Amino acid sequence: MxxxxxxxxxxxxxxxxxxxxxxxxxxxxxxxxxxxxxxxxxxxxxxxxxxxxxxxxxxxxxxxxxxxxxxxxxxxxxxxxxxxxxxxxxxxxxxxxxxxxxxxxxxxxxxxxxxxxxxxxxxxxxxxxxxxxxxxxxxxxxxxxxxxxxxxxxxxxxxxxxxxxxxxTLKDDKMEQFRLLLDKNFLTLHKPNDYAELLLITSNTLSKKSIKYFGKTPSQLIQDRLVLEAKKLLHLTTFSIKEIAFRLQFNDEYYFSRFFKKCTKLSPQTFRKKGGISEIAYLSKE
The missing domain is CATH 2.60.120.280 (Regulatory protein AraC)
Known part of the structure; x- marks a missing residue:
């Protein structure tokens, strides 16, 4: 080593x-x-x-x-x-x-x-x-x-x-639309059926297409997108855990912490402590 x-x-x-x-x-x-x-x-x-x-x-x-x-x-x-x-x-x-x-x-x-x-x-x-x-x-x-x-x-x-x-590779227009919809609505739409309705397809069709195109189920992508945003806020800002939970539209910081730990095996506090807060977070405050 x-x-x-x-x-x-x-x-x-x-x-x-x-x-x-x-x-x-x-x-x-x-x-x-x-x-x-x-x-x-x-x-x-x-x-x-x-x-x-x-x-x-x-x-x-x-x-x-x-x-x-x-x-x-x-x-x-x-x-x-x-x-x-x-x-x-x-x-x-x-x-x-x-x-x-x-x-x-x-x-x-x-x-x-x-x-x-x-x-x-x-x-x-x-x-x-x-x-x-x-x-x-x-x-x-x-x-x-x-x-x-x-x-x-x-x-x-x-x-x-x-x-x-x-x-x-042939583009799948529905899946590209799904990607855009997810990035826009991940804070409020948490169920695959929500996106299937917007795409005018069945939940089963969305699931099959998503696995083939992204290698993940819609549920995985929805969860991953929310976790990714949480990680960004923990790493790139100095917001408190309570503020981050609010910005991600969780009912309270304890529910957010349970969700984050379930997905990452780490609490938000531990993630921030071990990963550090980026210098970008402090530059943005100047």
Whole structure:
């Protein structure tokens, strides 16, 4: 394991190999994570979603997601994770364009396929970060620069992959409408039938189309969208838990806390404490 820890003992950035970390058991990280699959295949589980993967591939995990692999054979992988206090992706959105693309996207599979050349490039970047850890005078500036390149490369590949998919995949107009309706009405409409009625289709048709198009049921997407908004408010604002519950239209903060913990296995207070409040939250108050 190679990592950098803050003076207060906070994990800032680190790299672990499959010999150091067992991802066949459920884990939750307080940091953003990249899992570089060198070789092997299996199923990647992230919260309530799962999908097949074959290396070489990059997988992504947002803070406090429950993730694990299932596989019949050993998988060779490298894990790179970083805390938002070390590198704020919201503050660097123009440089890396990863928020809402690699992370915090409930509609897209959190992964990208890699060519052998791309695998080599990411492996070299990881080795450079490892080398920097060995330096007694290891520089945060240098580590952030390497991380920024890593994030930017991932985003570039993901965007190109999506462009190809958009060309080769038939658009489902109803599902694109569902996506827009969900983003607009997730605070007030919480039942699949609400959206089925707006789309002028049956709940059964909505469910089948949603699973085929997004890989999730409508109920999963509705829940994921509400949880995503809660995470944003906890991370990107200084609102109290009571204020956040009010903004999300829960009856009270206790009901909101029970809902959040049921979905994430963490209380809103713990999520905020471990994940931190983004510097963006404080900049917006100036």
């Amino acid at each position: 190679k990592n950098m820890i803050s003076k207060s003992g906070e994990y800032l950035i680190g790299i672990e190999e499959n010999v150091d970390l067992n991802l066949t058991i459920r884990v939750q990280f307080y940091e953003y994570a990249f899992i570089l699959i060198h070789n092997g295949e299996g199923i990647y589980h992230a919260d309530f979603s799962s999908f097949l993967f074959t290396g070489p591939k990059l997988l992504f995990a947002t803070p406090m997601q429950t993730i694990f692999f299932t596989s019949e054979k050993e998988i060779k992988y490298t894990l790179l994770r970083f805390h938002s206090d070390f590198y704020c992706i919201e503050a660097h959105r123009d440089e890396v364009a990863c928020n809402g693309l690699l992370f915090n996207n409930i509609y897209a599979e959190p992964s990208v396929d890699l060519s052998k050349k791309q695998l080599q490039e990411f492996s070299q970047l990881i080795n450079q970060i490892k080398f920097e850890f060995k330096d007694v005078a290891s520089s945060e500036i240098v580590l952030k620069a390497y991380l920024q390149v890593f994030l930017a490369k991932c985003s570039s590949i993901k965007l190109k992959t999506l462009e190809i998919l958009n060309v080769n």
